[in-house]
Amino acid sequence: MPRVSAAYREARRDEIARAALRCLERKGVHETSISDIVEESGLSTGAIYSHFTSKAELARYIVGRFLVPKVDGLEAQASHGAVIPPRAILTTLLRSFADEGLPPAVVLQFWAEAMVDPEMNAEMLRTAARLRDALAHALRPWAEASGASDPDVTALLTTRSVIALAQGWIAHSAVFGPQDVDSYLSAVASVLEP
Amino acid sequence: MPRVSAAYREARRDEIARAALRCLERKGVHETSISDIVEESGLSTGAIYSHFTSKAELARYIVGRFLVPKVDGLEAQASHGAVIPPRAILTTLLRSFADEGLPPAVVLQFWAEAMVDPEMNAEMLRTAARLRDALAHALRPWAEASGASDPDVTALLTTRSVIALAQGWIAHSAVFGPQDVDSYLSAVASVLEP
DNA sequence: ACCTGAACACCGTTCAAGT
DNA sequence: ACCTGAACACCGTTCAAGT
Numbered sequence A, B: 001m002p003r004v005s006a007a008y009r010e011a012r013r014d015e016i017a018r019a020a021l022r023c024l025e026r027k028g029v030h031e032t033s034i035s036d037i038v039e040e041s042g043l044s045t046g047a048i049y050s051h052f053t054s055k056a057e058l059a060r061y062i063v064g065r066f067l068v069p070k071v072d073g074l075e076a077q078a079s080h081g082a083v084i085p086p087r088a089i090l091t092t093l094l095r096s097f098a099d100e101g102l103p104p105a106v107v108l109q110f111w112a113e114a115m116v117d118p119e120m121n122a123e124m125l126r127t128a129a130r131l132r133d134a135l136a137h138a139l140r141p142w143a144e145a146s147g148a149s150d151p152d153v154t155a156l157l158t159t160r161s162v163i164a165l166a167q168g169w170i171a172h173s174a175v176f177g178p179q180d181v182d183s184y185l186s187a188v189a190s191v192l193e194p
Numbered sequence C, D: 001a002c003c004t005g006a007a008c009a010c011c012g013t014t015c016a017a018g019t
Helices: A006-027 A034-041 A045-049 A055-066 A072-079 A086-100 A104-114 A118-145 A151-176 A181-192 B006-027 B034-041 B045-049 B055-066 B072-079 B086-100 B104-114 B118-145 B151-176 B181-192
Strands: none
Touching: A006 A034, A006 A055, A006 A104, A034 A045, A055 A104, A055 A118, A072 A086, A072 A118, A086 A118, A086 A151, A086 A181, A086 B181, A104 A118, A104 A151, A104 B104, A104 B151, A118 A151, A118 B151, A151 A181, A151 B104, A151 B118, A151 B151, A151 B181, A181 B086, A181 B151, A181 B181, B006 B034, B006 B055, B006 B104, B034 B045, B055 B104, B055 B118, B072 B086, B072 B118, B086 B118, B086 B151, B086 B181, B104 B118, B104 B151, B118 B151, B151 B181
16 A cells, blocks of 8 residues: 555655766766666665656556657647658757757667666657657648548657657767757658669 | 887777777676776886877777677778679678677777767767778769769768668667677568558 | 686665565 | 665686696
């Protein structure tokens, strides 16, 4: 039986997660020790372990909570039937990611974590599925307008490429420094001309 | 003064690196402990530390040695003046990567490492520079044939996008499983149409 | 010079004891 | 129930001693 409300518990988890995230941005995922998070959060080791079963679960919580930036604006436009082509969707996604998402360097480390930790992998795929659904919804009017025989399928298939290109932008930004969204996309588009 | 030849030393380093790589493919970068490598290589802890100053230096050696697949065929064709457009270069790069490069999951973990370890970052950029030069050389005839005012600059700028798209393919393959090169590229190209 | 393996400092996690 | 902090098992690295 909880002595404190579920809301209090969630707030506490968030507090710990935000302290951890500040450490991750400074030091990276596996350079950040529990004692760093203890120091940054002002709590004790045991306190953190009473809210998360492991460092890995804390990392998964951060992914689920902070990886995907809000794409609400996009979904709202789409709900009003606005036709937004894939490239515009991708541009909006990358811009909002640059503003509110996790820093590319941190995302890269979580992807790497997912290569090794099956539960992180599952969390990553869950998060990707959420993003994919949001994008598919936003692409639906465009798929219909372009006369696809099954607009839902077309929208869904297109999201896979949108996500792949977003991953390319994240990896490239992380390794080679911040990339301007527009010039990145046009440079990449010109390479793919047949 | 070395008691053994430089060639012996290099062979020993390679032997250790290959044993380490087998561990990395099985268990991931930071799940692989020195004692795993000790076991896999049949040597002792001290033996490994007499050839590499740290686990991090061993990882950097693996990157420098095994990350970039041979692109010799490409360079040979280009030397004979063959005009190969960017997309064909990218296709060849990804194919040879799928055949001989490090597994995408391992590459992702090295990128992540580079976010945290400045020396790994430097090794990564050195490796990227080598790849970029090879690609620029292969793109040179195409840049000239397409009437660029400065073919060298055009070729070099184009390589950045080729590398970015290759990174996208690697990240997407690592997170979502193996991706067929051709269908990946055409899906991604159709998204970027204006 | 190359190698051995015990010893050391530090990390993630646990757990008896407090409130 | 939530929290404390000492204790534990394990990791990367070092180093005295062997060949």
